[in-house]
Amino acid sequence: MTTPPRPLPVPDARSAPYWAATARHELAIARCARCDRFEIPPDSICSHCGTSDPAFRFEPVSGRGVVRSWTVVHRASLAGFTEEVPYLLVDVELAEQTGLRMIGRLLDGPDTALRDGVPVQVAFEDIVPGTAVPAFTLALGGSS
Known part of the structure; x- marks a missing residue:
């Protein structure tokens, strides 16, 4: 199937x-x-x-920001995500403006240790050719 x-x-x-x-x-x-x-x-x-x-x-x-909140998704709400659970969703405050926030997947894995203020960087998931969605990865080496 x-x-x-x-x-x-x-x-x-x-x-x-x-x-x-x-x-x-x-x-x-x-x-x-x-x-x-x-x-x-x-x-x-x-x-x-x-x-x-x-x-x-x-x-x-820039796509740089800091994690403000997060959750681990254990149950897929849509059939297209059933094989991807568990995964992390993060609420990220982007560096360009205080309060400018967006939600996306954290691609580093569901067991990633997080805390408020952890720096992240935008990444992209290619869904089909010509269509990508923003996601995030932990930023290397410091704060945003």
Whole structure:
């Protein structure tokens, strides 16, 4: 019996630049043209300045950050992940802006010892040719 495939992202008009960047193994985050703050995910209203037409532009970011929270997933919620459990999900605060957080898998394994503030670096998982999703690995040699 074959394992069902992992779900694929379905880009829309707002997220297409993000997914195009991840396909190139780059992390690009939306930035509001009015207040210059990053926003994940971009929306029709900037959560920082409240403008209803934020004119988000996507900018490359370093992908460096620190773990703020984590969980070990023991039960797959989708069939495409059944052979991958257990795995670690981490909530990462990116270095570019205080409070700029994203969630992704930690590729170092489910038994990795973590604590608040552990430095990580973005990595990418190729799901199918031309489609990659961001994940994280422990950063080597120091803080972010």
